[in-house]
Amino acid sequence: MSMIAAFYGGKSILITGATGFLGKVLMEKLFRTSPDLKIIYILVRPKAGQTLQQRVFQILNSKLFEKVKEICPNVHEKIRPISADLNQHDFGISKEDLEELLSSTNIVFHCAATVRFDDHLRHAVQLNVTATQQLLSMASQMPKLEAFIHLSTAFSNCNLKHIDEVIYPCSVEPKKIIDSMEWLDDAIIDEITPKLIGDRPNTYTYTKALGEIVVQQEGANMNIAIIRPSIVGATWQEPFPGWVDNLNGPSGLIIATGKGFLRAIKATPMAIADLIPADTVVNLTLAAGWYTAVHRPKSTLIYHCTSGNLNPCNWLKMGLQVLATCEKVPFEKAFRRPKADFTTTRFTTHYWNAVSHRAPAIIYDIYLRLTGRKPRVMKLMNRLLRTISMLEYFINRSWEWSTHNTEMLMSMLSPEDQRMFNFDVRQLNWLEYIENYVLGVKKYLLKEDMAGVPEARQHLRRLRNIHYLFNIALFLIIWRLLIARWQMARNVWVFIVSFCSKFLSYFRASSTLKL
């Protein structure tokens, strides 16, 4: 019998960010392994014209929840969406809902965050710091609370090379930052942002670090744990391999590679690609929830959910496997053939951006214009290059994360729990995982049917022929222009022609002699 699954049975659980990538996988696993849990409260905001109920309906009707609906047919009765916007004071939760939440909740999983790298500091602070502080204040009024689990990121201290499972101080106290956001105007915030984030690359990592300090300060009297995942990727095993539903992290770049948009990227091939599957993060999170509530460690424990020190994979290995899979099972309607390389210097990156990214986009847009259609490729390309520039920091460095707490937690699990809530990345086969990831991107993100693969292959063959024809035509045009303008080119041309004709006549002569 699984101790962890039994622990969540009969519990009332509050999840923030349940409509996000990790939140959905977390909810799915909870329902699948503890179908007898009492209720899951989720804080949801109405979005894109959808009501809360419609959003929940959409989640439950996705492929991710197919198994759950078999195991727990009344799953819809066990999810209670609560209208809440974490940008608002008190989250805008109604008085009745708040009372119910405060009186019933046993466990809190705080997943909501803004994960955008370029968010304005005011917004990032509001969501990743102030909202965390408010949620903790709410949690402190929950008489039945057993554990509060906060989702952070392994990159919250990416300004360090070696990162321990501890909370590092920031130069300015989070409370001062929260206060200042209330009275500083946007222009001043823009001006001080680079000084505040210091040697971190973006507001996301900075505010996640502030969020951790808030958790430590405000949650001193609660049972709290912090999970720090690295780059979260598609699921490894559960509920099925390759599930992913947003473009964050590597997923967007996998699409860009498979569709032939991405041809070169500045990366350090041997740097560690610290990916971690979403289901691994969820298993560790649930195990930490159980351990925190049952064993009540004296201090806040931080768990690094990373792969680099236990089972390292580098960007070269990952990139080659992405390309190999895209070759084997191509994406539909590719712009160009999937063929990409890593660049290592600024100069080569600029060169390949001009030749392999911008030039084809301009040519294709001209073709679209000439055929009476709206040009769109350059816009897409600019967005891709901007995304790459945001991610570059993470693919050109390696970090070391210590994993003592994570390994300790693993050793505390029964063999049954080690199997059911497996977060041992040493068992992960990277090539198999990356292949399933790419297939998952194709099936669940791009919603492409595997029946379309032969047509996609045919399309790639057409693109290859166009590529060859284009290259030959380009060569001939350039050569013709050179001959017309340069004596030197003419001399070379005469030399080549006379060399070839001598070579041919020599062959002709030697074959006649043999006869």
Ligand SMILES: CCCCCCCCCCCCCCCCCCCCCC(=O)SCCNC(=O)CCNC(=O)[C@H](O)C(C)(C)COP(=O)(O)OP(=O)(O)OC[C@H]1O[C@@H](n2cnc3c(N)ncnc32)[C@H](O)[C@@H]1OP(=O)(O)O
């Ligand atoms: C040798 C072979 C070589 C082969 C090479 C093979 C290569 C394969 C190797 C792979 C290497 C992987 C490296 C990963 C490193 C990850 C590190 C993460 C570490 C931190 C982890 C964390 O702890 S943190 C969680 C992750 N957090 C993010 O990862 C957010 C990032 N992101 C943003 O911060 C914003 O995205 C940003 C960018 C500002 C743009 O912002 P933006 O305003 O320009 O664009 P938006 O995001 O608003 O998107 C506007 C519309 O573009 C659509 N779209 C957006 N991206 C798209 C895309 N890539 N492809 C298509 N479509 C896309 C979107 O769906 C919208 O569509 P629509 O308008 O229809 O709704």
Ligand SMILES: NC(=O)C1=CN([C@@H]2O[C@H](COP(=O)(O)OP(=O)(O)OC[C@H]3O[C@@H](n4cnc5c(N)ncnc54)[C@H](OP(=O)(O)O)[C@@H]3O)[C@@H](O)[C@H]2O)C=CC1
């Ligand atoms: N994905 C990754 O690579 C990594 C993620 N993490 C951490 O894991 C956690 C979950 O990330 P992930 O699932 O990928 O992120 P997503 O962007 O997929 O999900 C974010 C969630 O937060 C919710 N949210 C955002 N703003 C508000 C708001 N104002 N009010 C209410 N809810 C809001 C979103 O709701 P809505 O659907 O309405 O937008 C969504 O449910 C985050 O804390 C992140 O920092 C850590 C390391 C890596």
